[in-house]
Amino acid sequence: MDSLWEILTVITVVVLGGLGLLVAFVRGSASRRRTAAPPAPPREEKVRGANTYQAGSTARIDTSKTAEPPAPPTTPRPTPEPEPVVVAPPVEPEPAAPAEVAIERPESARNRMGRLRSRLAASNNAMGKGLLGLLAGGQLDEAVWEEVEDTLLGADLGVEATTELVDALKRRVQVEGSATPEQLEGWLHEELLKLVDPTMDRRIAATRVGDRPACVMVVGVNGTGKTTSVGKLARVLVAEDKDVVLGAADTFRAAAADQLQTWGERVGVPTVRSDREGADPAAVAFDAVKDAADVEADVVIIDTAGRLHNKVGLMDELSKVKRVIEKQSAIDECLLVLDATTGQNGLRQAEVFAQAVDITGVVLTKLDGTAKGGIVVLIQRQLGVPVKLVGLGEGPDDLAPFDPVAFVDAILD
Numbered sequence: 001m002d003s004l005w006e007i008l009t010v011i012t013v014v015v016l017g018g019l020g021l022l023v024a025f026v027r028g029s030a031s032r033r034r035t036a037a038p039p040a041p042p043r044e045e046k047v048r049g050a051n052t053y054q055a056g057s058t059a060r061i062d063t064s065k066t067a068e069p070p071a072p073p074t075t076p077r078p079t080p081e082p083e084p085v086v087v088a089p090p091v092e093p094e095p096a097a098p099a100e101v102a103i104e105r106p107e108s109a110r111n112r113m114g115r116l117r118s119r120l121a122a123s124n125n126a127m128g129k130g131l132l133g134l135l136a137g138g139q140l141d142e143a144v145w146e147e148v149e150d151t152l153l154g155a156d157l158g159v160e161a162t163t164e165l166v167d168a169l170k171r172r173v174q175v176e177g178s179a180t181p182e183q184l185e186g187w188l189h190e191e192l193l194k195l196v197d198p199t200m201d202r203r204i205a206a207t208r209v210g211d212r213p214a215c216v217m218v219v220g221v222n223g224t225g226k227t228t229s230v231g232k233l234a235r236v237l238v239a240e241d242k243d244v245v246l247g248a249a250d251t252f253r254a255a256a257a258d259q260l261q262t263w264g265e266r267v268g269v270p271t272v273r274s275d276r277e278g279a280d281p282a283a284v285a286f287d288a289v290k291d292a293a294d295v296e297a298d299v300v301i302i303d304t305a306g307r308l309h310n311k312v313g314l315m316d317e318l319s320k321v322k323r324v325i326e327k328q329s330a331i332d333e334c335l336l337v338l339d340a341t342t343g344q345n346g347l348r349q350a351e352v353f354a355q356a357v358d359i360t361g362v363v364l365t366k367l368d369g370t371a372k373g374g375i376v377v378l379i380q381r382q383l384g385v386p387v388k389l390v391g392l393g394e395g396p397d398d399l400a401p402f403d404p405v406a407f408v409d410a411i412l413d
């Protein structure tokens, strides 16, 4: 019996153990299924660096406005090999061919006035025609003589010369009793010529004086055509086979020296200058006179400034230039450049210049642009020096020696 109980006990234990194991196995399986959750939906890539919020989208608002996006973890790209720079072997520059400076042959001075006569006539013969019309009109009464006077005054002849001319004509008419238009024209021609004064010495002192070059100084207010006239005068002299040296003593305006040098280069004439604006003009003038002497030139022409901060300064400077030149050489010619279109204003300027330097002659420019040719007479009377050269255009050879006969002919043509 006892053994039966023992057997039953063992069986019970074994059965219970087996049941326990079974329960434990079932529980373990259930627990493993819970942890194996369905795979999570793939997470959206976060786009950085831009506020890409869209309502309803799963994207987030990127607030990192100013932050630099972190560099994506990319495999660094291999740095490309730098392109080889092809360096061309240095090319030896071709030696620059010497610039061909074509030296111009200026027109001979002799016939210039003849060539330019039409320009003078175009601007001035209204006066001549007016006068001839009045005188040929028949009755020469006071009213006609007054009109003759007005015409002459309008041409800038000045009161004194006008009165002289009209009185002379009246006298001749009185003496003859009557006059034909041809006679009147002849008398007008003669009387005008007397006023222009063909006896004045209009030569330019441009021939060596003893063993030194002649020295010509040119003065005048800026804008009158002074630098241009110096350049044109150099051409007149080169045409006469003179050796010329130019001095750019207008240091007030740097471009004036360039302008003058260009004029000189065109006809193979050297220019002494300073490259510094405001350099001492007297020093430049001194050097120019010295260089001209060294190269045994026929003539040196000194251009001067026509503008300073004030009139006294300008006159002081001109006096100094003159004094310094005279340490080496006398000044043989001092030409004053006047613009014919400025009429009597020009004459007031002239008087100021005459106080600083001894003017020996006048270059009257722009006579092609004015009907006031009578200014020639007024200038000569007031300054007591002849008009030696006249500018009749902007061309390089449009400066002519003043010829009184050709001048009067052109007016009365």
Ligand SMILES: Nc1nc2c(ncn2[C@@H]2O[C@H](COP(=O)(O)OP(=O)(O)OP(=O)(O)O)[C@@H](O)[C@H]2O)c(=O)[nH]1
Residues within 6 Å of the ligand: 220, 221, 222, 223, 224, 225, 226, 227, 228, 229, 250, 253, 256, 305, 306, 307, 364, 365, 366, 367, 368, 369, 390, 391, 392, 393, 394, 398
């Ligand atoms: N129609 C005409 N123009 C002229 C004559 N002479 C000079 N000119 C013109 O006048 C202008 C002034 O000439 P410049 O020689 O520069 O005058 P400047 O007196 O030297 O003046 P700065 O050099 O400023 O001191 C230029 O345009 C010339 O071409 C002339 O006879 N007739």
